[in-house]
Every structure is written in C-alpha cells, then in structure tokens.
Amino acid sequence: MRFIDANVFIYAVLKPKTPLAETVLRKKTAAKEIFLRVNDGEPVTTTTVHLSEVANVLEDAAGISFAGDLLLAILMKSTITVEPVSANDYRECIRLAQKSAISINDALAVIIMERQGIDEIYTFDRHFKQAKVTIVQE
Secondary structure, eight states: OEEEOHHHHHHHHOOOSSOOOHHHHHHHHHHHHHHHHHHTTOOEEEEHHHHHHHHHHHHHHHOHHHHHHHHHHHHHOTTEEEEOOOHHHHHHHHHHHHHHTOOHHHHHHHHHHHHHTOOEEEOSOGGGGGGTOEEEOO
C-alpha cells in the first residue's frame, strides 16, 4: 500500500486554462496513470486533511459541484483508505515539520504513513525526500 498525496489528485483531474510547461505536462500524465490504477483497484491511503487540500484547490478552479463529485467518488472507493486526523496528530506533525524543514501537512502524511507501516508515497512534492520516504511517480 502507498500513501497518495493531494497533488496527485489535483494534477490528474484539474484541466489547465493555459498551455503548460513540459515538466507540468509530465506530472499530469504520471498523475493520470496513478489515478487510473487507483480507480482500477490499487489500494492507497490518504487523510481527511489531504482531501481537504484537494477540495480547496478544486473548488477554486472548477467549482463546488466538481470538487464535491470527485471527493464523493474518492470516499466511496473501497480501495482508498481515508485516515482521520486528530489534534494530537497535528501536534506531532508540527514537531516533525519544524525538525525536518517540511510543511506541516507533509509531516502529517509522514506520521500517518509511519503509523500505518507505509514507506512509499505517490507525490510530486520533492520535500518528502527530507522525511526519508520513497517517492513514487510512476
């Protein structure tokens, strides 16, 4: 099982309004491939916070209806585990973020991954390298 970061969902489904740089196009292609594998049944884990990140971006870019439909589809998928996040999780991830110089939500992903025994993450965020998790972009 792998953790799936918010940016994978965003790259996979967000339609650009302007031409994209080649590097962004490669990320979109990879994200769509990951998204299809997950849709076909590959098990992944994420958190309510990471889904909230997806919702915030998609609501701004594509509207509440689109964001809501995507989130409902994710929540209905039996192969996507959505972990709840507590205040204690946030206290722990804040300490990790400050120690590791990564964002708070990236640190949150790391502590949830550790708790679940997950050592690989689907993401396009290079900051996870500092947290010593394996980044998968295939």
